[in-house]
Amino acid sequence: MLTTEIPYKTYLGEDELPKAWYNVRPVMKNKPAPLLNPATHQPATLDELSRVFCTELAKQELNETDEYIPIPQEVRDFYKMYRPSPLVRAYFLEKALGTPAHIYYKFEGNNTSGSHKLNSAIAQAYYAKKQGLKSVTTETGAGQWGTALSMACAFFGLDCHVYMVKCSYDQKPHRREVMRTYGASVTPSPSDTTAVGRKILAENPGTAGSLGCAISEAVETALNTPDCRYVLGSVLSQVLVHQTIIGLETKAALEKNGVTPDVIIGCAGGGSNLGGLITPFVGDFIQGKNNCRFIAVEPAACPSLTRGRYAYDYCDTGMVCPLAKMYTLGCTYMPAAIHAGGLRYHGMSSILSQLYDDKILEATSVKQTQVFEAARLFARTEGTLPAPESSHAIYAAIQEALRCKETGKAENIVFGLTGTGYFDMMSYQKFNDGIMTDYVPTDEEILKSLSRLPNV
Amino acid sequence: MLTTEIPYKTYLGEDELPKAWYNVRPVMKNKPAPLLNPATHQPATLDELSRVFCTELAKQELNETDEYIPIPQEVRDFYKMYRPSPLVRAYFLEKALGTPAHIYYKFEGNNTSGSHKLNSAIAQAYYAKKQGLKSVTTETGAGQWGTALSMACAFFGLDCHVYMVKCSYDQKPHRREVMRTYGASVTPSPSDTTAVGRKILAENPGTAGSLGCAISEAVETALNTPDCRYVLGSVLSQVLVHQTIIGLETKAALEKNGVTPDVIIGCAGGGSNLGGLITPFVGDFIQGKNNCRFIAVEPAACPSLTRGRYAYDYCDTGMVCPLAKMYTLGCTYMPAAIHAGGLRYHGMSSILSQLYDDKILEATSVKQTQVFEAARLFARTEGTLPAPESSHAIYAAIQEALRCKETGKAENIVFGLTGTGYFDMMSYQKFNDGIMTDYVPTDEEILKSLSRLPNV
Numbered sequence: 001m002l003t004t005e006i007p008y009k010t011y012l013g014e015d016e017l018p019k020a021w022y023n024v025r026p027v028m029k030n031k032p033a034p035l036l037n038p039a040t041h042q043p044a045t046l047d048e049l050s051r052v053f054c055t056e057l058a059k060q061e062l063n064e065t066d067e068y069i070p071i072p073q074e075v076r077d078f079y080k081m082y083r084p085s086p087l088v089r090a091y092f093l094e095k096a097l098g099t100p101a102h103i104y105y106k107f108e109g110n111n112t113s114g115s116h117k118l119n120s121a122i123a124q125a126y127y128a129k130k131q132g133l134k135s136v137t138t139e140t141g142a143g144q145w146g147t148a149l150s151m152a153c154a155f156f157g158l159d160c161h162v163y164m165v166k167c168s169y170d171q172k173p174h175r176r177e178v179m180r181t182y183g184a185s186v187t188p189s190p191s192d193t194t195a196v197g198r199k200i201l202a203e204n205p206g207t208a209g210s211l212g213c214a215i216s217e218a219v220e221t222a223l224n225t226p227d228c229r230y231v232l233g234s235v236l237s238q239v240l241v242h243q244t245i246i247g248l249e250t251k252a253a254l255e256k257n258g259v260t261p262d263v264i265i266g267c268a269g270g271g272s273n274l275g276g277l278i279t280p281f282v283g284d285f286i287q288g289k290n291n292c293r294f295i296a297v298e299p300a301a302c303p304s305l306t307r308g309r310y311a312y313d314y315c316d317t318g319m320v321c322p323l324a325k326m327y328t329l330g331c332t333y334m335p336a337a338i339h340a341g342g343l344r345y346h347g348m349s350s351i352l353s354q355l356y357d358d359k360i361l362e363a364t365s366v367k368q369t370q371v372f373e374a375a376r377l378f379a380r381t382e383g384t385l386p387a388p389e390s391s392h393a394i395y396a397a398i399q400e401a402l403r404c405k406e407t408g409k410a411e412n413i414v415f416g417l418t419g420t421g422y423f424d425m426m427s428y429q430k431f432n433d434g435i436m437t438d439y440v441p442t443d444e445e446i447l448k449s450l451s452r453l454p455n456v
Numbered sequence: 457m458l459t460t461e462i463p464y465k466t467y468l469g470e471d472e473l474p475k476a477w478y479n480v481r482p483v484m485k486n487k488p489a490p491l492l493n494p495a496t497h498q499p500a501t502l503d504e505l506s507r508v509f510c511t512e513l514a515k516q517e518l519n520e521t522d523e524y525i526p527i528p529q530e531v532r533d534f535y536k537m538y539r540p541s542p543l544v545r546a547y548f549l550e551k552a553l554g555t556p557a558h559i560y561y562k563f564e565g566n567n568t569s570g571s572h573k574l575n576s577a578i579a580q581a582y583y584a585k586k587q588g589l590k591s592v593t594t595e596t597g598a599g600q601w602g603t604a605l606s607m608a609c610a611f612f613g614l615d616c617h618v619y620m621v622k623c624s625y626d627q628k629p630h631r632r633e634v635m636r637t638y639g640a641s642v643t644p645s646p647s648d649t650t651a652v653g654r655k656i657l658a659e660n661p662g663t664a665g666s667l668g669c670a671i672s673e674a675v676e677t678a679l680n681t682p683d684c685r686y687v688l689g690s691v692l693s694q695v696l697v698h699q700t701i702i703g704l705e706t707k708a709a710l711e712k713n714g715v716t717p718d719v720i721i722g723c724a725g726g727g728s729n730l731g732g733l734i735t736p737f738v739g740d741f742i743q744g745k746n747n748c749r750f751i752a753v754e755p756a757a758c759p760s761l762t763r764g765r766y767a768y769d770y771c772d773t774g775m776v777c778p779l780a781k782m783y784t785l786g787c788t789y790m791p792a793a794i795h796a797g798g799l800r801y802h803g804m805s806s807i808l809s810q811l812y813d814d815k816i817l818e819a820t821s822v823k824q825t826q827v828f829e830a831a832r833l834f835a836r837t838e839g840t841l842p843a844p845e846s847s848h849a850i851y852a853a854i855q856e857a858l859r860c861k862e863t864g865k866a867e868n869i870v871f872g873l874t875g876t877g878y879f880d881m882m883s884y885q886k887f888n889d890g891i892m893t894d895y896v897p898t899d900e901e902i903l904k905s906l907s908r909l910p911n912v
Binding site for chain 2: 376429
C-alpha cells in the first residue's frame, strides 16, 4: 500500500467549475505584437477579423484589457458533461522512478474528442450559434480538432464542414467516422469544392494534401457561404483564453490540496494547451505571487521555440490568414511526418512567444523515440495510454523527477496530459516493432524556410 | 440553462470506494446450479478448478456463503487510478426525449481498456501474482478483455499470453497494439503453438479462427506451462463478484443524491457487467428492501435469455471447460457477425440465468440498427460515443423513458454504460453509410444447436 496523503484524483465539484476564462495579456509587461492584415501589413481591425471569425471571438482575439472573460452559462453546462477534469497524483510513476518529487498531471482525455480541444470548440460553436450563423468550417490534420468541433456543432445544431488532409482522410478513417457520427460533413482536401482546391489538384494531381491547403479551402468556403464563419483550434489568443479552463481548475485543485507547484510542463504545437495550462500561474508569477518555472516541450522535428526566429509570419501555409509575430520556423517549413501530428506546426502562439522572449517560459525539444519510451512507461505504471503529443510533456516531467532524485528535493511537478492515444495505435505499432526513427532538421533546412519569412 | 438539482456527474470520494465485493448467492432462495466436471458430470471440486484457475479465484467461484468478499488493498489502490467511476445524470438525453423520467448511467469507459473488464482483470492478476505464478493465459475476440488483462499484468509484472481470434488479430490491429504496448504477447488463433491449434490448422488451413478455438489454445497453454493459469473475463461467478464494484458504487452514489431507482438496465453477453451492476440491488430486492425492476438487454442475433433453454451446457465451444447450467443457445450456436462482438456468447452467467428463471430479472432483445440509432442519439446529446455493446442498454433505457413520457411518471431509470466505441469506428462507418443490416436467427437455427446440448 502506498502512503497517500493526497488523493489519487482530485475532482472539483461542478459548483467549483470556473465562471470566467483567464486572459493573461492585461498583466503582461510586454504585450504580444498585434495580428497584421496580410494585405496591408497594418494591425488587423475588429471589422476585418469579423469577416472570417465570429464577431465575439474576434473581440476576444483583440482583448488586452479584461483579465477575466465570463464563460457563458450554456458553455458551462456543456463543460459539466466532462469537466472539471481530474488532477491526478502519479503515485505509481513516482514509485517506478524512485523520485522524491511529487508528480501531478491534469488529464484532459476523458471525452470523446480525446483531448483538450473540446474546451475551445464548444465555446466557438456557442458564439457562432449566438450570432445566428448556420454553419462553420475548419480544417483538421490528424483529426482531434475536427472531432471536437463536430461534437460541439452537434450539440448546438450547427452544420459543420471539415476539410481533412487527404492522406489522413484515407489513412485515419476512424476519426473521420467519429466526425461523421456527430453529423459533420468531412471532405478530403484538396477537393474540387473550392477554387484553391481545384487549382492545387490541377497542378498536383494525386497530391496527399497538406494542412495549409485544407486551411485555405476552409477559409474560402466560409467566405463564400452565407451565415458561415471559419474557426481554428490553436495558435490564436482566443483559443488560449478558452483553454485556461485547464489551468484555472489545476490551480484550484492544487490549492485544495495545499500544494504549491515548482514547475509546470506542457507539450507545445500551436501552444493552446500549454498556454491554457500555464497562463493562470504565469499571471501570478508576473505579479510576484509565485516562483514557478514553466516549460514548453516541443518535438525535435519541429522546434519553433528552441530553433526558430521571433518574427512576423503567416499563420497558415496558404498565406491567407493574418500575420502574427511569433517564434517560427517559417510557414514554408515542412516538418517530418512524426507521429505527434498535433505538434507539427511551424509557429507558436504570440502570447507564448512573448513569454519565451521575456524568459518567463523555458523550452526544450525531444526526439520521438524518447517520447514513446516515456509513453510506454507511463501507460504501464499509470494505466492511461497517452497521446504521442501529450507524451512530450511526460518525457520532460520524468526528466525533472530524475533531477529531483539527484538533488533529493521533493519538488511539485505538474504537467498537462492533453489526451489519449487510442487513435494513434499504428504509431505505437512502429514503436513496438522497433522500427520508429528520429528526425532532427539540419540548420540549413531551417535557414532555408526562415529566409522566406515575409518582409514586415 | 437546465435545472440541475442533482449534479451532472456524481463522483464518490476515494475513501468511499467499496472495501468488499458483493456476492448475491448467499441471499438467493434458489441457488445457481453447480459447475460440473466435463468428464464425470459431477460437481467440480476446488481441486479440479484449481488446476485451471488460480486457487483463490476457484474458491470465489464456489463461494455461496459470504455475502461480502474483501477487496485486497493492492486491488483497491489500482482501482483508485480510474475509480470510483462517475454516475452521470443524462440531462441532455432527457431533454431530447422530452421525458419526465430521470435517466442515470454508470460510466465504466474512462480507462484505457475502454470498458468495465478491467475491474475483474486486476483482481485476477493480483491473485495470480499472490499465488506466485509467473504468467496467465487468456483468449480475446474483439479485444476488450485482452486489453484489460494486459494492463493488469503490466501493473503486477506478470507475463500475459493472449490468444486473439485470427480475423480480429488481422482486422482489428489497434487493440492488438494496445496489448503489445502493455507488454502482452499476442498470438493469432489458431496457431501452431498448441496441439489443438495445429489440429485445427491441419483440418482447416486458412481458417479465420473462433473464440472457442482460442479458449482451447489458452487453456492448453496454461495447463502445459509451469506457474501459469488460465483466466476468463465473463460468465463465471467470480467475475460477476468482481464486477459488483459497479453496482455498489452506483448504489452509494444514488443514495448520496437521495434517489431510489425504479428500473436498472444493462446489456448482457456473458452477463458480467449486468450482474455486477444489478446484484447489489437484487440482494436488497430479494430481502424486500426495494421494488426495483431489472432488465437484461441482449442482441436479437444472440438471444440466449429470450430464446434459449435453461440447461447444462459447455461454457466454451471447444468443450474443455466445466459445464454450467444456464440459459443457452447451445455451445455450437454460431451467432451472426454483429458489431457488438462482446455480446456474441451462446450462454448466460448461472447467477443471472437463475434470477431470470425466478422472474426477478426481465430480458429483452434488440436489433443492431436500432442499437446504433440509440448510440448516435446518445453521442450527439450526451457527448460520449458509446460502445455497440453498451448501446443495447441505451436503447432499452430510451424505451423506458418514452414509456414514462406516456404515463407521465418521473421514474428513475439507471443503466450501465460499459464502455466507449473508439475501437468500433468501422462498425459506425457501416451505420453512417446506411449499409448495416439486421440478423435474427430462425427457430430452426436455434433448435438445431439446442438439439446438440450435452446429455446431463
